Amino acid sequence: MPAKDNLRTAAEALVDQLIANGVEHVFCVPGESYLAVLDAFYDRNLKITVCRHESGAAMMAEAVGKATGRPGICFVTRGPGSTNASPGIHIAQQDSTPMIMFVGQVGRDMREREAFQEVNYRAVFGTMTKWATEIDDPSRMPEFVSRAFYTATNGRPGPVVIALPEDMLVERVAAPSAPAFEPVETWPGATDMMRLQKMLWAAQRPIVLLGGSRWSQGACAAMARFAERFSLPVATTFRRAHLMDAHHPCYAGDLGIGPNPKLLARVKAADLVVLVGGRLSEMPSQAYTLFDIPGPQTTLVHVHPGAEELGRVYRPHLGIHAAPTAFAALAEGLQPPAELAWREETATAHADFLAWGERPTAVPGGVNLGEIVVWLRDNLPPDAMVCNGAGNYSTWIHRFFRFRRFATQLAPISGSMGYGVPAAVAMKRLYPERVVVALAGDGDFLMTGQELATAVQYDLPIIVVVCDNGIYGTIRMHQEREYPGRISATELRNPDFVAYAKAFGAFGVRVEKSADFPAAFKAAQASGKPAIIHLRIDPEAITPLTTLSKIREKSLAAQAAT
């Protein structure tokens, strides 16, 4: 409510500062701890998405950060609201995503008494964020919010948590809004680029690896032009396949979990690795086995926007402190040598990539996830967004889907289950004209499946493909390998997912044979509603390459031999 004294409450100053910074969407679960902010939302031009669980709200905000490069915003209540949101914060950290979470806090006069739902946010979120803070002085609201935008986006992006004591939020302040934040570019130096050019000229078997954040469609296109002029093979790291058009003749594939052995061999044989944006963490580095630590045997150029990441694990031969956007722009100015010794190798690398994911492998059961993903690949428009969480079902996406554009892949490097549905809800809210599909395991889906209600509430016709094999498949796979035949805590008795969809007012259809999937997908689209396509998958079909029984037999045989 506007006040007679022309002063704003701190809550109003907060919401105005968000709007000044270009925020259009806020994801939240309400709480009495930040009622004043809810009231300030009332007559402001913001799209509010009210969620069913804070993990959903936080993952939605994280997905916005991933897709737009600007901080996604969520609001949650104190105590349990904030701890429920922690998976989204952890994803933003591991995925280097800009995000700001505002959280209610007890009144300043009660602090340190363990008042109702009191949490020490600096302590709880201190190691999972770039900055966890609390605002005591309402007149500093514009300063704190402005800094949050810079902190979340500068260098290596990540999450910021700001706690808001409820009595502070209702105080009136004269402080004017701060000017909108301007993202700060991190440019490579001219000498860095010249050294890189020399290294490229001296190389025989170079390869480029793309990863991390601070990319854009324009930067991906610039990178592709650079790769093309140098005829460089380009691979993407775990869950970053969308950084390179899979149809580009330089694309060499996805260096994630269970990568194409030919790609792995190619990376191992390279004499120059140019890692742009990524950190080469556990998954792409094949559990840190690919390169020696700290001194890699291969000449390594590491381009990263976070100075603290350069030399953190791998000592690069050339470290370039730069954002991928800036690096890609300057890479366009590099000159290729007259002779490109590796030209044919790059063509082979692309052919190897295409061959690896071309045709689905044979697996037990009526529904072959490979065939489903290949159908999606061949039928979805190039700007369709594909979201997923964690589980073995995602292996088929990594191998058989072909991402064509930036931010069409929304998937957590952090390996957090439950990400697909909230990410899809957020993307459909931002981009209603685009096709948005989430793939989820049966375990994965029920971690955040209740956000289907959010999709229904806001008329967001996302399509969720639930890959139901009746098990926590990934863990069962590890179990059969490490403790063959000793099944422990990995079996699931599932609800009727079609009835579940219908109970939410969504569309639901079951698929028992691969051949029925196209009609089910079209029916889901034609319904105009959020939809669940329930795939019944044989638990034996644990990866595109092997079965649970084969893994068990192999482990038992190995045990017998020792």
Ligand SMILES: Cc1ncc(C[n+]2csc(CCOP(=O)(O)OP(=O)(O)O)c2C)c(N)n1
């Ligand atoms: C939040 C969270 N909890 C637990 C895990 C450990 N985990 C990784 S994959 C997985 C099983 C996934 O099962 P499901 O979604 O059914 O997919 P499937 O592997 O069967 O295809 C589990 C429990 C995780 N990665 N994230």
Ligand SMILES: [Mg+2]
């Ligand atoms: Mg499963």
